[in-house]
Amino acid sequence: MMPLIRLDRIGRCYGGSDAPVQALSDVSLEIVAGDSVAIMGPSGSGKSTLLGILGCLDTPSSGSYLLREEEVGRMSKPELAELRCRRFGFVFQNFNLLPRLTALENVELPLAYARQRPGLRRAKATTALRRVGLADRMSHYPNQLSGGQQQRVAIARALVNEPDLILADEPTGALDTMTGREILSLLDEVNAAGTTVVIVTHDRDIAETMRRTITLTDGRITSDLRAEPHPDSKSPIWAGFP
Numbered sequence: 001m002m003p004l005i006r007l008d009r010i011g012r013c014y015g016g017s018d019a020p021v022q023a024l025s026d027v028s029l030e031i032v033a034g035d036s037v038a039i040m041g042p043s044g045s046g047k048s049t050l051l052g053i054l055g056c057l058d059t060p061s062s063g064s065y066l067l068r069e070e071e072v073g074r075m076s077k078p079e080l081a082e083l084r085c086r087r088f089g090f091v092f093q094n095f096n097l098l099p100r101l102t103a104l105e106n107v108e109l110p111l112a113y114a115r116q117r118p119g120l121r122r123a124k125a126t127t128a129l130r131r132v133g134l135a136d137r138m139s140h141y142p143n144q145l146s147g148g149q150q151q152r153v154a155i156a157r158a159l160v161n162e163p164d165l166i167l168a169d170e171p172t173g174a175l176d177t178m179t180g181r182e183i184l185s186l187l188d189e190v191n192a193a194g195t196t197v198v199i200v201t202h203d204r205d206i207a208e209t210m211r212r213t214i215t216l217t218d219g220r221i222t223s224d225l226r227a228e229p230h231p232d233s234k235s236p237i238w239a240g241f242p
Protein backbone atom coordinates (compact mmCIF):
# COMPACT_ATOMS: atom_id res chain seq x y z
CA MET A 1 0.00 0.00 0.00
CA MET A 2 1.27 3.48 -0.88
CA PRO A 3 2.02 5.41 2.31
CA LEU A 4 0.23 8.68 2.93
CA ILE A 5 3.55 10.24 3.96
CA ARG A 6 7.14 9.35 3.23
CA LEU A 7 9.97 11.35 4.79
CA ASP A 8 13.47 10.58 3.60
CA ARG A 9 16.44 11.90 5.60
CA ILE A 10 14.74 15.10 6.66
CA GLY A 11 16.93 17.68 8.39
CA ARG A 12 15.92 21.02 9.88
CA CYS A 13 18.51 23.54 10.95
CA TYR A 14 17.48 26.80 12.64
CA GLY A 15 19.48 29.99 12.86
CA GLY A 16 22.40 31.43 10.95
CA SER A 17 25.82 29.95 10.39
CA ASP A 18 27.13 31.52 13.64
CA ALA A 19 24.83 29.61 16.01
CA PRO A 20 23.00 26.87 14.09
CA VAL A 21 20.59 24.55 15.91
CA GLN A 22 20.07 21.17 14.26
CA ALA A 23 16.48 20.52 15.36
CA LEU A 24 16.05 17.41 13.17
CA SER A 25 18.67 15.11 11.63
CA ASP A 26 18.22 12.25 9.21
CA VAL A 27 14.53 11.65 9.98
CA SER A 28 13.09 8.96 7.70
CA LEU A 29 9.63 7.53 8.23
CA GLU A 30 6.48 6.45 6.49
CA ILE A 31 2.94 6.94 7.74
CA VAL A 32 0.16 4.85 6.24
CA ALA A 33 -3.36 6.22 5.88
CA GLY A 34 -5.59 5.44 8.83
CA ASP A 35 -2.80 4.98 11.36
CA SER A 36 -2.56 6.63 14.79
CA VAL A 37 0.93 7.78 15.68
CA ALA A 38 2.40 9.30 18.84
CA ILE A 39 5.58 11.36 18.58
CA MET A 40 7.35 11.30 21.93
CA GLY A 41 10.58 12.62 23.33
CA PRO A 42 11.90 15.12 25.87
CA SER A 43 11.42 18.86 25.54
CA GLY A 44 13.62 20.24 22.77
CA SER A 45 13.95 16.89 20.98
CA GLY A 46 12.31 18.21 17.80
CA LYS A 47 8.70 16.99 18.15
CA SER A 48 7.04 20.29 17.24
CA THR A 49 9.53 20.85 14.44
CA LEU A 50 8.65 17.45 12.98
CA LEU A 51 4.91 18.13 13.29
CA GLY A 52 5.36 21.52 11.59
CA ILE A 53 7.15 19.87 8.68
CA LEU A 54 4.52 17.12 8.40
CA GLY A 55 1.81 19.81 8.29
CA CYS A 56 3.72 21.91 5.72
CA LEU A 57 3.83 24.82 8.18
CA ASP A 58 7.62 24.64 7.99
CA THR A 59 10.11 23.66 5.29
CA PRO A 60 12.91 21.16 5.90
CA SER A 61 16.53 22.26 5.33
CA SER A 62 17.32 18.94 3.65
CA GLY A 63 15.73 15.67 2.64
CA SER A 64 12.54 14.76 0.85
CA TYR A 65 8.88 14.78 1.87
CA LEU A 66 6.46 12.84 -0.32
CA LEU A 67 2.76 13.27 0.34
CA ARG A 68 0.84 10.63 -1.62
CA GLU A 69 4.02 10.21 -3.70
CA GLU A 70 4.15 13.91 -4.55
CA GLU A 71 7.25 15.92 -3.55
CA VAL A 72 6.12 18.67 -1.18
CA GLY A 73 9.34 20.63 -1.82
CA ARG A 74 8.26 21.19 -5.42
CA MET A 75 4.78 22.50 -4.58
CA SER A 76 3.93 26.16 -5.06
CA LYS A 77 2.83 28.43 -2.20
CA PRO A 78 -0.84 28.29 -3.23
CA GLU A 79 -0.66 24.49 -3.47
CA LEU A 80 0.81 24.33 0.04
CA ALA A 81 -1.85 26.70 1.40
CA GLU A 82 -4.51 24.51 -0.19
CA LEU A 83 -2.94 21.42 1.42
CA ARG A 84 -2.88 23.01 4.89
CA CYS A 85 -6.44 24.17 4.51
CA ARG A 86 -8.05 21.08 2.97
CA ARG A 87 -5.91 18.05 3.71
CA PHE A 88 -4.65 18.75 7.25
CA GLY A 89 -6.37 19.62 10.50
CA PHE A 90 -4.29 21.21 13.25
CA VAL A 91 -4.87 21.03 17.00
CA PHE A 92 -2.61 22.93 19.42
CA GLN A 93 -1.99 22.89 23.16
CA ASN A 94 -3.56 26.33 23.66
CA PHE A 95 -6.50 25.77 21.30
CA ASN A 96 -5.66 28.83 19.13
CA LEU A 97 -9.28 29.95 18.79
CA LEU A 98 -10.05 33.52 17.74
CA PRO A 99 -11.49 35.24 20.85
CA ARG A 100 -13.86 37.58 18.98
CA LEU A 101 -15.54 34.76 17.05
CA THR A 102 -18.17 32.36 18.39
CA ALA A 103 -17.56 28.61 18.44
CA LEU A 104 -19.53 28.30 15.20
CA GLU A 105 -17.61 31.14 13.50
CA ASN A 106 -14.27 29.66 14.60
CA VAL A 107 -15.22 26.33 13.04
CA GLU A 108 -16.45 28.04 9.85
CA LEU A 109 -13.14 29.82 9.35
CA PRO A 110 -11.32 27.10 7.35
CA LEU A 111 -14.37 26.88 5.08
CA ALA A 112 -14.29 30.62 4.53
CA TYR A 113 -10.61 30.29 3.51
CA ALA A 114 -11.67 27.47 1.20
CA ARG A 115 -14.21 29.96 -0.28
CA GLN A 116 -17.28 27.87 0.43
CA ARG A 117 -20.61 29.65 0.40
CA PRO A 118 -22.08 30.81 3.74
CA GLY A 119 -25.04 28.40 3.85
CA LEU A 120 -22.84 25.37 3.31
CA ARG A 121 -20.28 26.73 5.79
CA ARG A 122 -22.88 27.01 8.50
CA ALA A 123 -24.24 23.52 7.83
CA LYS A 124 -20.80 21.88 7.88
CA ALA A 125 -19.62 23.77 10.98
CA THR A 126 -22.83 22.82 12.79
CA THR A 127 -22.31 19.15 11.91
CA ALA A 128 -18.68 19.29 13.11
CA LEU A 129 -19.68 20.89 16.43
CA ARG A 130 -22.39 18.26 16.94
CA ARG A 131 -19.80 15.58 16.30
CA VAL A 132 -17.63 16.87 19.17
CA GLY A 133 -20.63 17.16 21.50
CA LEU A 134 -21.03 20.95 21.44
CA ALA A 135 -24.40 21.35 19.74
CA ASP A 136 -25.54 23.51 22.69
CA ARG A 137 -22.50 25.83 22.73
CA MET A 138 -22.34 27.08 19.13
CA SER A 139 -22.91 30.75 19.85
CA HIS A 140 -20.58 30.87 22.87
CA TYR A 141 -17.31 32.79 22.69
CA PRO A 142 -14.08 31.00 23.67
CA ASN A 143 -13.89 32.76 27.05
CA GLN A 144 -17.36 31.39 27.87
CA LEU A 145 -16.12 27.81 27.39
CA SER A 146 -14.01 25.50 29.56
CA GLY A 147 -10.58 24.39 28.35
CA GLY A 148 -11.94 21.01 27.30
CA GLN A 149 -14.79 22.66 25.38
CA GLN A 150 -12.37 25.04 23.67
CA GLN A 151 -10.25 22.08 22.58
CA ARG A 152 -13.41 20.40 21.23
CA VAL A 153 -14.11 23.51 19.18
CA ALA A 154 -10.52 23.36 17.90
CA ILE A 155 -11.02 19.69 16.95
CA ALA A 156 -14.29 20.56 15.18
CA ARG A 157 -12.39 23.27 13.28
CA ALA A 158 -9.69 20.72 12.39
CA LEU A 159 -12.34 18.27 11.13
CA VAL A 160 -14.61 20.60 9.23
CA ASN A 161 -12.82 20.25 5.87
CA GLU A 162 -12.72 16.45 6.30
CA PRO A 163 -8.90 16.28 6.31
CA ASP A 164 -6.81 13.18 5.61
CA LEU A 165 -4.58 13.90 8.58
CA ILE A 166 -5.02 15.47 12.02
CA LEU A 167 -1.81 16.87 13.53
CA ALA A 168 -2.05 17.61 17.25
CA ASP A 169 0.76 19.21 19.28
CA GLU A 170 0.36 18.39 22.99
CA PRO A 171 -3.45 18.61 22.67
CA THR A 172 -4.00 17.74 26.33
CA GLY A 173 -1.07 19.74 27.70
CA ALA A 174 -3.26 22.55 29.05
CA LEU A 175 -6.02 20.28 30.40
CA ASP A 176 -6.57 18.30 33.60
CA THR A 177 -6.19 14.51 33.39
CA MET A 178 -9.90 13.69 33.07
CA THR A 179 -10.57 16.31 30.41
CA GLY A 180 -7.41 15.25 28.60
CA ARG A 181 -8.73 11.68 28.45
CA GLU A 182 -12.00 12.89 26.94
CA ILE A 183 -10.11 14.80 24.25
CA LEU A 184 -8.00 11.71 23.51
CA SER A 185 -11.03 9.47 23.20
CA LEU A 186 -12.52 12.02 20.82
CA LEU A 187 -9.35 11.90 18.70
CA ASP A 188 -9.53 8.11 18.89
CA GLU A 189 -13.09 8.21 17.51
CA VAL A 190 -11.89 10.47 14.71
CA ASN A 191 -9.17 7.93 13.92
CA ALA A 192 -11.63 5.04 14.06
CA ALA A 193 -13.72 6.87 11.45
CA GLY A 194 -10.73 6.75 9.10
CA THR A 195 -8.71 9.93 9.62
CA THR A 196 -4.97 9.51 10.20
CA VAL A 197 -3.98 11.04 13.55
CA VAL A 198 -0.50 12.14 14.67
CA ILE A 199 -0.18 13.40 18.24
CA VAL A 200 2.90 14.96 19.80
CA THR A 201 3.05 14.24 23.51
CA HIS A 202 5.52 13.68 26.30
CA ASP A 203 2.96 11.62 28.21
CA ARG A 204 3.52 7.86 28.01
CA ASP A 205 -0.10 7.09 28.94
CA ILE A 206 -1.26 9.07 25.91
CA ALA A 207 1.27 7.40 23.64
CA GLU A 208 -0.04 4.01 24.76
CA THR A 209 -3.46 4.81 23.32
CA MET A 210 -1.88 5.15 19.85
CA ARG A 211 -1.06 2.27 17.51
CA ARG A 212 2.46 3.44 16.83
CA THR A 213 4.97 5.42 18.90
CA ILE A 214 7.97 7.21 17.41
CA THR A 215 10.53 8.56 19.88
CA LEU A 216 12.84 11.46 19.09
CA THR A 217 16.07 12.17 20.94
CA ASP A 218 18.12 15.23 19.98
CA GLY A 219 16.33 15.45 16.63
CA ARG A 220 16.79 11.82 15.64
CA ILE A 221 14.38 8.88 15.68
CA THR A 222 15.62 6.56 18.42
CA SER A 223 12.70 4.15 18.46
CA ASP A 224 9.63 3.36 16.38
CA LEU A 225 7.28 0.82 17.96
CA ARG A 226 3.96 -0.59 16.86
CA ALA A 227 1.49 -1.73 19.52
CA GLU A 228 -0.71 -3.80 17.21
CA PRO A 229 -0.74 -4.54 13.49
CA HIS A 230 -2.27 -1.90 11.27
CA PRO A 231 -5.78 -3.06 10.31
CA ASP A 232 -4.87 -2.95 6.61
CA SER A 233 -1.93 -5.34 6.99
CA LYS A 234 -4.14 -8.42 7.22
CA SER A 235 -1.44 -11.03 6.92
CA PRO A 236 2.31 -10.76 7.54
CA ILE A 237 2.81 -12.39 4.13
CA TRP A 238 1.54 -9.21 2.50
CA ALA A 239 3.55 -6.83 4.64
CA GLY A 240 5.79 -4.77 2.39
CA PHE A 241 3.90 -5.56 -0.79
CA PRO A 242 2.18 -2.72 -2.62
Ligand SMILES: Nc1ncnc2c1ncn2[C@@H]1O[C@H](COP(=O)(O)OP(=O)(O)O)[C@@H](O)[C@H]1O
Pocket residue numbers: 014015021022023041042043044045046047048049050
Ligand atom coordinates in the same frame (compact mmCIF):
# COMPACT_ATOMS: atom_id res chain seq x y z
N1 LIG B 1 12.18 29.07 15.53
C1 LIG B 1 13.26 28.53 16.11
N2 LIG B 1 14.46 29.15 16.06
C2 LIG B 1 15.57 28.59 16.61
N3 LIG B 1 15.57 27.41 17.25
C3 LIG B 1 14.41 26.74 17.34
C4 LIG B 1 13.20 27.26 16.78
N4 LIG B 1 12.20 26.37 17.02
C5 LIG B 1 12.76 25.35 17.70
N5 LIG B 1 14.09 25.57 17.90
C6 LIG B 1 15.03 24.66 18.56
O1 LIG B 1 14.96 23.39 17.92
C7 LIG B 1 15.00 22.32 18.86
C8 LIG B 1 13.73 21.49 18.77
O2 LIG B 1 12.62 22.28 19.16
P1 LIG B 1 11.11 21.73 19.17
O3 LIG B 1 10.84 21.08 17.87
O4 LIG B 1 10.24 22.85 19.57
O5 LIG B 1 11.18 20.62 20.31
P2 LIG B 1 10.01 19.93 21.16
O6 LIG B 1 8.70 20.23 20.50
O7 LIG B 1 10.36 18.47 21.17
O8 LIG B 1 10.10 20.49 22.54
C9 LIG B 1 15.21 22.99 20.23
O9 LIG B 1 16.57 23.02 20.50
C10 LIG B 1 14.67 24.39 20.00
O10 LIG B 1 15.27 25.29 20.87
Ligand SMILES: [Mg+2]
Pocket residue numbers: 047048049
Ligand atom coordinates in the same frame (compact mmCIF):
# COMPACT_ATOMS: atom_id res chain seq x y z
MG1 LIG C 1 7.00 21.21 21.25
